[in-house]
Amino acid sequence: MSTPGAAGVTDLRTYNPLVKVLGPIPVMVYVVLTRDVLTPAVVALVVFAAIALLGRVRPRVLAAIALGAPVLCLVMTFSFGMLTDPALVDDTTLLAAVGPVELWSGALETGLATALRTVALMLIVLLGGLTTTGADLVRAMTQQLRVPYRIGYAALAALRFVPRFGHELEVIRGAHRVRGVAPGRGPAVAVRRQAGYVVPLLAGGIRHAERVSLAMDARGFGAYPQRTDRLRIPFRVRDVVLLVSFWAGGAACVAVAATLA
Amino acid sequence: MKSVTTRYLMTCAAIGAAMGVLLIPANFVSAPLAAAAPMAYAPMVGLWLIGPVLALALIRRPGAAVLTTFVAGVVSSASPVGAWSIVTCLMAGVALELAFVVTLYRVWRPWLYYAAAVVFGGLYVASGWAAFNMGSMMTGVLVTFVALMIGSFVAATWLGLFLAQRLAKAGVARGLAAPRGSAEPAQVAHTDAR
Numbered sequence: 001m002s003t004p005g006a007a008g009v010t011d012l013r014t015y016n017p018l019v020k021v022l023g024p025i026p027v028m029v030y031v032v033l034t035r036d037v038l039t040p041a042v043v044a045l046v047v048f049a050a051i052a053l054l055g056r057v058r059p060r061v062l063a064a065i066a067l068g069a070p071v072l073c074l075v076m077t078f079s080f081g082m083l084t085d086p087a088l089v090d091d092t093t094l095l096a097a098v099g100p101v102e103l104w105s106g107a108l109e110t111g112l113a114t115a116l117r118t119v120a121l122m123l124i125v126l127l128g129g130l131t132t133t134g135a136d137l138v139r140a141m142t143q144q145l146r147v148p149y150r151i152g153y154a155a156l157a158a159l160r161f162v163p164r165f166g167h168e169l170e171v172i173r174g175a176h177r178v179r180g181v182a183p184g185r186g187p188a189v190a191v192r193r194q195a196g197y198v199v200p201l202l203a204g205g206i207r208h209a210e211r212v213s214l215a216m217d218a219r220g221f222g223a224y225p226q227r228t229d230r231l232r233i234p235f236r237v238r239d240v241v242l243l244v245s246f247w248a249g250g251a252a253c254v255a256v257a258a259t260l261a
Numbered sequence: 262m263k264s265v266t267t268r269y270l271m272t273c274a275a276i277g278a279a280m281g282v283l284l285i286p287a288n289f290v291s292a293p294l295a296a297a298a299p300m301a302y303a304p305m306v307g308l309w310l311i312g313p314v315l316a317l318a319l320i321r322r323p324g325a326a327v328l329t330t331f332v333a334g335v336v337s338s339a340s341p342v343g344a345w346s347i348v349t350c351l352m353a354g355v356a357l358e359l360a361f362v363v364t365l366y367r368v369w370r371p372w373l374y375y376a377a378a379v380v381f382g383g384l385y386v387a388s389g390w391a392a393f394n395m396g397s398m399m400t401g402v403l404v405t406f407v408a409l410m411i412g413s414f415v416a417a418t419w420l421g422l423f424l425a426q427r428l429a430k431a432g433v434a435r436g437l438a439a440p441r442g443s444a445e446p447a448q449v450a451h452t453d454a455r
Contacts, residue, residue, distance in 0.1 A: 138347075
């Protein structure tokens, strides 16, 4: 949400998008480099708690994460456990052997560590992703990172191209049908027919973009080095606090995992 | 920034929007797929490279790859990863663009696109190496995984170049591409480009 002055300090959506998306990167790099089970597990739990308490996501989405994360973890433990080289873990217990496939407890542990690492990373991504829209990040980039506003506004305008593609596809489909391009039934013909839409769709999109650019130039887009914005994305003291608490939280998770181990 | 025309910006935006639409379902599918069946995820990674290759080959101007992937990230942010897709997409665009920065935007031949795709594939595998602890995997699995990923990037590059050629033949973005260079789309480009 980009409404300035929204009261909720406990609402993650009101914080600066740059902090939410780029702030946790040091924590993510650290998590990628860990090899144990505890550190990513602690990070995942803390981040999930943060999403539940501050994210203001819909209950269904939250339930999907709460169910999906353990399932993902379980599936990955086995799928990556199977991929693990048995030679590295043959000092552990052999749990099962079906034909040439062997499952060692050490392999499962490696798989579990990989699974937890992935889930922790995914939750950190969701923490920023579920509370930030792409358009708000673009606005923050032009307002705080000094990205030229013409680039930012080109990206925002592109969002309006998407419904236009749907309309264009209908027109191309109709035109191809009238002209009898790739007629007939069956999956092979269907693929050929779909493939035939790609170039006209792209060409139509680019030509539309050229017309839009003429209209923008005619209205003096980019005539001044600065411009005003309808939506301001503020960078406040609380954003600095959030940034510091990301790093402090990450360090605390590492410390907790170290004492538990 | 003054030398960048609005037409160039919006052309990149259109290509980026098309790529972004393609990436929305990919964003939904990629995480569960990478988890459950890493082998099925590997051939998918090329999707992120089609747009920037297409934009660079068609427009042939500095920054086209980065700009296209930036827009693609904004458009594909309509998924659970939200604004993060901008960062993911930009990584592909910047990596491809770097190959052309290094050659000072003088080489536009297909081999440079393929070389960039292979180098980016190598870097991508290296980052996945750390995240997925790939050093602990069986050698056969590892070779297949890396081959599938690099193969996917090369196939995406081929597709991007092919589409750029077809679009240039259809007269799209005429006069926008820089007249220098030697790859095929320039044959139909006018020389009065600004």
